Amino acid sequence: MSKRAVDGFVPRRQLPEVSAEGLGRSPSGSGVRRRIAVSGANHAASPKPLSSPAISRAAQRPSTIRNSDRADIDASLREIGNLSDLDAPTAPDGRKKRGKKSKKPISRRRKIIKRGIIAFILIIVLTAGWFAYRALMASKSVFKGDLFGLVQQKPLKQDANGRSNILILGTSEDDEGHEAGYLTDSMMVLSIDQNKKNAYMVSVPRDLYVKYGRACDAGYAGKINVYFNCVNNDWKSDSAEDERQKETRSFVGEILGMDLQYSVHVNYSVMRDLVSAIGGIKVNIESRDPRGVMDSNFDWKCGTTRAEKQERCPRGHYISYPNGEVELDAEHALYLAMARGDIAPTYGFEQSNFDREKNQQKIMMAIREKALSTGTLTDFSKVTKLVDAIGANLRTNFETGEVRTLVSLMQSIKQDEIKSVSLIDAEPAILTTGTVGGASAVIPVAGTYNYSGLQAYIKKHIYATAITREEPRVVILNGSGIAGAAQAEATKLEELGIAVNTVGNVPSGQTYSSNKIYRVGEKTKSATEEKLKSLYHTSVSPSNELSGVTYSANTDYVIIITKAQSSKSR
Incomplete structure (x- = not known):
């Protein structure tokens, strides 16, 4: 056991003394924990730890140190270097544990x-x-629903034919000084097939004459663009907005013969802000006039001074473009979408609202193409502006869970798979212009309030089937003796996309025991014939067996009804 001093400290073991005559070893011969001292000529000095100067003085007297003891000196010097380990903790094996090495300082460059x-x-x-x-x-x-729906990808609602139909309504209530800003200056239907990845755009003529089914400012009948405000004129209430959109979807859908599941209401600011956010668009001008298009109605935008006019209207008018691709900023895109040539001088807008609707479709397509481009979606400032434009000026009944699905569809549908269906360019014509109640209006060729031709045309293009592609035309004659039997069958056939030229009765004096189908056209329309045979459970007979019946040159089949088609065969 080690010996303790009175003050409680343990004295260090003494190292061997070094005399003038040479180096001595510790009595025990151990080389551990030595202490070196310098003695006088005939007596030993008081022991004290050897400092660096002492070592130096010893090194300067080589004559007093034997060469044979050089190894002992080196060992003693090494022990001095290990004096800092004297207080280190002892490991189980008896060895001293050394402290951790200090970390290398991080350079300034690495810190930066x-x-x-x-x-x-x-x-x-x-x-x-x-x-x-x-x-x-x-x-x-x-959007409707909670914000967590944005992480979902919920399928869009569909009609019986698997299409999702969106009614787009454009108003100008945000344009100060604009008369009747509550009218829907633009009405468009976008029909999307989620599986086939295609889309159709149909512009609804704003002047189409309709019955409102309720009392409006214009009365009980008038132009279709009045109906949206007629439902509810409270433009500050969200509940009123929802009611307007719901009722308008139902009303327009009934006229077009379509199930409209969705609606979107935008104002002028949406188009202006969207085009501004994406940095402008390119539109292809396709006018019947070789000069292109020009509408002087917006020349007040040119300014008053000569310098302003030269800068803002280099072609002499604010809306003036040659045929071909042109670049549009936000303001010019907005006013081109409004232009219809209603004030002279003008050219390129001979069809007025119909030309405006075509341009609106082109602008929508251009916005879609630019917004989905890589440069726009990766530009943070542009995306932020898009979000602001939509959030401030767009209202819809889309749910948050359907947003990702809609965006994905618009990205996946190719440009050439988005087609325009023009109601005014239909052949034969289904709409015409006229005057009703002293005001100009668009009315069906079949007669005011008769939208059967309009509905058949839309179905033939949007809901194209093997039958509608053949464009069959038939005459239906009632031989059953039951009033209205032929008309009931005509309605059912038109729902299938089969156009009915005439509905009437069989010639007087002729009787038929069963349903008959006669081919009177020059071409066999296979899909139509197969459908008619399955509906009326009979074969197709040649025209030479039919007598006493008159029909137009474009008729393909004459159908004699003696009993109605069964519900199971429809």
Whole structure:
């Protein structure tokens, strides 16, 4: 056991003394924990730890140190270097544990790089959070449902033919000084097939004459663009907005013969802000006039001074473009969408609203193409502006869970798979212009309020089947003796896309024991014949067996009804 001093400290073991005559070893011969002291000529000095100067003085007297003891000196010097380990803890095996080595200091360059990376990550996180907040707030004001629905991808609602139909309504209530801003200056239907990845656009003539089914400012009948405000004129209430859209979807859908599941209400600011956000668009002008298009109605935008007019209206008018591709900024895109040549001088707008509707479709297509381009979707400022434009000026009944599905569809549908269906260019014509109640209006060729031809035309193009592609035309004659039997069958056939030229009775004095189908056209229309045979459970007879019946030259089949088709065969 070690010996303790009175003050409680344990004295160190003494190292061997070094005399003037040479180096001595410890009595025990151990080389552990030695202490070197310098003695006088005839007596030993008081022992004390050897300092570096002492070592130096000893090294300067080589004559007093034997060469044979050089190894002992070196060992003693090494022990001095290990004096700092005397208080280190002892391991189980008896060896001293050494302390941890000090870390190498980080260079200034590495610190700068590290701080830069952290700052960059922080900026990304904060930016993404800010953008997400903006998007969520915009979504909350635009779409139905909770915000968590944005992470879903819910399928869109469909009609009986598997298509999702969206009614797009454009008003100008945000345009100060615009008379009757509550009217729907543009009405369009976008029909999408989620499986076949195609879409159709149909513009509804704003002047189409209709019965409202309720009392409106224009009375009980008038132009279709009045109906939206006729439902509810409270433009500040969200519930009134929902009611307007719901009732208008039902009303327009009944006229077109379509199930409209969705609606979108936009104002002028949406188009202006969208085009501005994506940095302008390109539109192909296709006028019947070789000069292109020009509408002087918006020349007040040119300014008053000569310099302003030269800068803003280089072609002499604010809306004036040659045929071909032109670039449009936000203001020019908006006013081209409004132009219809209603004030002279003008050219290229001979069809007035119909030309305007075609241009509106082109502008929509251009916005879609630019918005889905790589440059736009990766530009943070543009995406932010898009979100702001939509959030502030668009209202719809789309649910948040359907948004991702809609965006995905618009990205996956190719440009050439989005087709325009023109109601005014139909052949034979289904709509014409005229005067009703002293006002100009668009009315069906079949007669005011008769939309059967309009509905058949839409079905033939949007809901194209093997039958509608053949464009069959038939005459239906009632031989059953039951009033209205032929008309009932005509309605059912038109739902299948078979056009009915005439509905009447069989010639007087002729009787038929069963249903008959006669082919009177020059061409056999296979899909139509197979459907008619299955509906009326009879074969197709040649025309030479039919007598006493008159029909038009474009008729393909004459159908004699003696009993109605069964519900199972429809």
